[in-house]
Amino acid sequence: MFLYNKPYVVNPNAEATSLEAKRAEPDDGLDVPSPERYYSREFMEREWRALWPRVWLLAGVTADIPEEGDYTVFDIGPESVLVVRQKDGSIRAFYNVCPHRGNKVALNEFGSVDRFTCAFHGWRFCTDGKVDRITDEESFHPSLLRNRPHLSEVRCDHVGGLIFVNMDGQAPPLRDWIGLPKGYIENYEIDKMHVVRHVRTEWHGNWKVGVDAFYETYHLPHIHPQTQGVMEDYSQYDLYPNGFSRMIVPICTKSHRIADQDTVTPDLQYMMQEAGMNPAEYRGNAKDVRATVQAAKRARARRLGLSHYEKLTDGQLTDSWATGLFPNVQIGMHPEGAFIMRFLPHPTDPERFFYDNLTMYRYVDDPDYFVPGWMGLPKGTDVTGATRPPVEQYGIHQRADLGPVLNQDVELVAAVQRGSRSRGFRGPLWSAQESRVRHFHRELDRLLGSKP
Numbered sequence: 001m002f003l004y005n006k007p008y009v010v011n012p013n014a015e016a017t018s019l020e021a022k023r024a025e026p027d028d029g030l031d032v033p034s035p036e037r038y039y040s041r042e043f044m045e046r047e048w049r050a051l052w053p054r055v056w057l058l059a060g061v062t063a064d065i066p067e068e069g070d071y072t073v074f075d076i077g078p079e080s081v082l083v084v085r086q087k088d089g090s091i092r093a094f095y096n097v098c099p100h101r102g103n104k105v106a107l108n109e110f111g112s113v114d115r116f117t118c119a120f121h122g123w124r125f126c127t128d129g130k131v132d133r134i135t136d137e138e139s140f141h142p143s144l145l146r147n148r149p150h151l152s153e154v155r156c157d158h159v160g161g162l163i164f165v166n167m168d169g170q171a172p173p174l175r176d177w178i179g180l181p182k183g184y185i186e187n188y189e190i191d192k193m194h195v196v197r198h199v200r201t202e203w204h205g206n207w208k209v210g211v212d213a214f215y216e217t218y219h220l221p222h223i224h225p226q227t228q229g230v231m232e233d234y235s236q237y238d239l240y241p242n243g244f245s246r247m248i249v250p251i252c253t254k255s256h257r258i259a260d261q262d263t264v265t266p267d268l269q270y271m272m273q274e275a276g277m278n279p280a281e282y283r284g285n286a287k288d289v290r291a292t293v294q295a296a297k298r299a300r301a302r303r304l305g306l307s308h309y310e311k312l313t314d315g316q317l318t319d320s321w322a323t324g325l326f327p328n329v330q331i332g333m334h335p336e337g338a339f340i341m342r343f344l345p346h347p348t349d350p351e352r353f354f355y356d357n358l359t360m361y362r363y364v365d366d367p368d369y370f371v372p373g374w375m376g377l378p379k380g381t382d383v384t385g386a387t388r389p390p391v392e393q394y395g396i397h398q399r400a401d402l403g404p405v406l407n408q409d410v411e412l413v414a415a416v417q418r419g420s421r422s423r424g425f426r427g428p429l430w431s432a433q434e435s436r437v438r439h440f441h442r443e444l445d446r447l448l449g450s451k452p
């Protein structure tokens with residue numbers, strides 16, 4: 001059962017100190033916000049003033065810039081930020097704007113350089129942002145160059161393989177901002193994974209309609225009924241400080257809504273096979289598949305010396321810990337890989353956003369170790385990490401094939417966006433299964449200095 005005052009818990013026996021334990025719920029109230037937040041330009045402008053510049057934003061992953069001079073560019077709204085690996089191994093970020101006339105210094109999203117050269121007039125910058133050469137410097141009046149025009153630095157820090165930037169000088173340090181307990185992200189060792197697929201699509205919807213849609217599993221039986229055979233749709237929802245949250249989605253189990261809880265279906269057999277088991281030898285009940293898969297994965301990890309499994313609970317070996325990094329990121333975390341989704345606002349239209357997906361995989365060279373089916377990687381994808389795939393970009397009028405589940409979400413989001421403008425809609429009514437959505441909006445309102 002999932003009661004509004006007694007939410008579902010995945011593992012009632014989890015120790016209080018375990019990251020799996022259900023957290024005490026904060027009082028997020030029962031406000032019903034005005035739907036204006038999903039379409040109004042004024043609300044969007046407030047976000048550009050008081051949200052995006054003030055929060056730590058996921059700018060990339062360390063796996064993409066392993067060597068000195070490797071860089072990645074993170075664009076958000078009117079801003080473009082250049083994130084560069086330094087000589088000493090540290091990572092620094094700069095506005096991707098030339099101090100001469102404002103051209104972009106790096107035109108590609110990824111690359112590796114000794115120096116950045118601005119394409120407009122050839123000014124050159126070192127990887128630490130210092131201006132290295134000003135073309136025909138003697139033609140400038142010296143007073144204009146008295147303060148050397150270096151690239152402007154942006155605050156940058158990284159944790160567990162994830163790189164964040166912050167445009168605000170006043171924000172607390174990254175580690176104080178991340179509301180998750182220490183080790184929560186690090187235990188998955190995302191720094192040892194590689195991007196094996198990167199897809200960016202443009203959707204009809206406000207970025208928050210996107211976040212909302214991925215922050216609960218309440219809609220699974222209705223929009224994605226095909227998941228019911230392998231996934232519970234009651235999730236454990238936990239709310240952390242600063243708008244952070246997670247849901248634990250039990251996998252390798254049938255939804256409680258399915259009448260037959262005993263028969264081992266081909267879908268469950270597939271999951272056993274993925275864990276290196278031979279499903280033909282399994283004599284148990286469907287209810288025990290999850291625990292059996294956990295044990296098989298644990299044993300396989302020990303055989304292969306995958307020490308990060310030791311830091312994870314049994315539940316983490318099968319379940320998705322879908323973790324919300326306020327404001328615009330959710331990461332589906334698994335021992336084999338991570339599915340990062342970034343909801344990037346459109347620079348001018350509050351009714352559009354970019355859904356940016358990085359599929360990350362930790363390559364293990366063993367015949368009994370498989371790329372999980374949930375990654376939905378196209379045939380022939382290089383999973384070894386030897387090549388960084390280019391970003392597959394799809395505009396608003398192009399239909400990207402994101403797989404059946406995400407394709408369903410694309411249509412859903414467009415319909416909900418439209419509905420948010422209806423005179424007949426008075427604002428979202430959130431249940432306890434949507435506590436993460438409420439928690440997210442509450443933090444947003446706190447930052448914007450408004451009541452919902």
Ligand code: FES
Binds near residue numbers: 100
């Ligand atoms: S704008 Fe970069 S060199 Fe002129």
Ligand SMILES: [Fe+2]
Binds near residue numbers: 213219405409
């Ligand atoms: Fe969905």
